[in-house]
Amino acid sequence: MQHIIVVGNGMVGYKFCEKFVEKAESKDFKITVFGEEPRPAYDRVHLSEFFENQDAKALEMAPAQWYADNSIDLITGERVADINRTSKTIKTAKDREFSYDHLVLATGSSPFVPPIKGVEKEGVFVYRTIEDLEGMLAYAAKLKAKKPGARAAVLGGGLLGLEAGKAVMDMGLEPHIVEFAPKLMPRQLDSRSSQVLQLKLESIGLNIHLSKATNQILGNGAITGMEFGEDDVLDVDMLVVSAGIRPRDELGKACGLDVGVRGGIVVDNKMQTSDNSIYAIGEIALYNQMIYGLVAPGYDMAAVAVDQIIGKTETLMPADIDMSTKLKLIGVDVASFGEPFMPASKGHSIIFENKTQHLYKRINVSLDGKSLLGGILVGDAADYNMLHQVYLNGMAIPEDPSQLILPASEGGSSFGSVLDLPDTAQVCSCESVSKGDICCSITDGDCNDFGDVVAKTKATSGCGGCKPMVTDLVNETLKSLGKEVKETICEHFNFSRQELYDLIKINKVPNYQEALNLFGEGHGCETCKPLLASIFATITMETPNRQPDIQDTNDRFLANIQRNGTYSVVPRVAGGEITPDQLIVIGEVAKKYDLYTKITGGQRIDLFGAQIHELPMIWKELIDAGFESGHAYGKSLRTVKSCVGSTWCRYGMHESVTFAIDIENRYRGLRSPHKLKGGVSGCIRECAEARGKDFGLIAVDGGWNLYVCGNGGATPKHAVLLAEQLDDETVVKYLDRFLMFYIRTAGPLVRTAPWLDKLEGGIDYLKQVVIEDSLGIAEDLEQEMQGLVNRYECEWKQAIENPEMMKRFKHFVNSDDTDDNLVFVPMREQKMPKQWA
């Protein structure tokens, strides 16, 4: 049995192992992997996600158990210190010796720290490992405690630097980006697209300093600033250096392998170094005089090395490596492909720019106008997958190439169908999966849906960027075989949400268990139970008290479960209007039960830290004072936010508060496929941010303008105009129709904006249905909504008046004790749950 030693347990080192154990030949080999970090390989590409959840496990490529299950010896926390090529052995920093038949170097790179005076000061970090991030987090927490408004700078405005900028922004520090070049992302973007990106980033709070060469880091012990020129100083309290990478080639250098002038171990197209028992892959390999800092070429190198070692020597690394990339930087799409910068002598560029919307698109076409050579997209990269495929496969382009990037309303048209791609087109570059692989897995009968295809081909399991394309391919292929493409909700119900809605309504199904008997199988799950609960509620307006066992935990306890298993309480404050007496009641309740209080984004007050058994007592007091449930826990109407309007504001056109209260009270308690938010603004200054809501009204001369299908959240979207200058009554009529149509037809957990995106015919079709009643269902929709409005009752009042319903608000069945596992710590004169261990 031959022994392979892999030095380095990063993404590429892991990929080598994964690809190796899939081979039948792997049984003749034994693999030992060394990693110097304390944990198994993790996904560095998504490192900034660590800030959101602090969950190192979620980033793992595979748990430690995976290595054991595949008989791979994983040795973490032990660095390989020396290679002896003559005896074919390695020695670790702990002085242990191992012999190898094949050695794979995958040590990757380390951040390059320029030799600036003072760079060793406290508060200066690099951005590469989870440990780096933990160091930054701890330092940032210390800073914030000492000084409000602390600032952090990132040295380097490249791809990683901007990621680091987001990271420090998420830590609550004022972010500054310092770049030596006169533009951001100098390697990927031309100067115009770079300006568009800069405008966008500045609009979300990043401070950007270009053409700055740092002379020295200031501060006595800890960093206090950066000095660029004599009178040019930036005060900062922390610095993250992201000035490029250097291959970690020390091991190879020391044992005499050929290395490049500026580092990197020279390899040929077999990934072999100058010693043919030693391979180098990933960011340490110098191939074609280049270091490739992307994960996809690294994975390809791993696959080549695997085949070479098991004797499939015909697998070689291609000479041209595609460096196209698409990413989301701080919520901004940025993509470049092929030849992004092209001299005018080689072809023509077509550029579409809209600085007000932070949009930039450039494509480069050949002089004869027949082929696409490359391009850049900033702000909207929805076309990237298709353009990239057109480029890679040399597909024909329209006579007027501007159609490829112009918005549809400007004469552009969506170009081509995924099925037009040649079979060889590589759809998933992380896992090297071609269109042919995906389609054949279905036509051969191996796979029947998206999940099967992912399981078989691994497509989409890398960066996930190809998911929309794979979904389209799967659906189109299934359709071409005459198979029905179904969006079934889970393994228990072979129906879509809309089908189930109709089945339950028409058959007057009384409850979930009966629905399972009639149309489902098994016991159900956390997907179908709340989904059916929502359907029952939108047919009969039943509250969660009727079938508590199928509610999501929040609905079951009519409160929002928080980090430590306690709950928060939000009474309805319609339109955000509240009297001093009501404020006093809320304050007194919060004091009595020692609750943390905060004003919410929806103009109401949230009380945190209530235990399960306290909820009924708290609600009893609130209800006695005239409050009712705010449904903050439900997939339901949340709030209708308002500005003060013509009642007080000197600019107000109509009474926005009054109308917001009326609308909120009309739709309170309404369950829907996802949460619903509304807003009413008294004039076009739009202080209620109504266009960021699922439905919004803005007062204009002659009535209200009605906007629909907007939201904030992860993918912000402005609501679009449905109708203009409406009177109050027509607004309510259109809202009834719109909301009911959405509730009937949307998929589970689909908010109004993505629902509209998917709606064939888009906003024009929606206008026809809602305004012109093209489907002849308008009256139906209105009556249905009126029925729900009439049947509303406060579910908290219902619950506390019913002893049977009250039974579930208890921590233990067999004891009156409360949860003794809760620990709170003080924070700014209130309290918070103790951080997770």
Place this chain on the structure above:
Amino acid sequence: MQDILSQYESVAVDAVKEWFRVGETSDFPENSGACIKHKTKQIAVYNFARTGKWYATQNLCPHKMEMVLSLGMIGDKDNIPKVACPMHKKNFSLEDGSSLGGEDLKIATYPVKIENGNVYIGFSD
């Protein structure tokens, strides 16, 4: 926090030293979980009314160390009875406590006995 976790270890039926009565079957909601206390332990008890089967596990979700599993929704995945943690929807098998999402997480399981309308959980300590 680890010491809280360490007191939970799966108990096999033949290792039971004490069958601890935790209430009548009607005290436990159908097709849901509920929590009981035994000395310092919090145990989640699940009542699968469709098949009359009962399961018990630790109440502590090992992912973020919260006492919440009894509040999670129950159901099945590929015919394996399971609970979904209410916090981040981590799925655990109620048969052997293993993670059904491929994570390196496991919960302790305890045997349940129903006799004359009473519910008993088996402990080995």
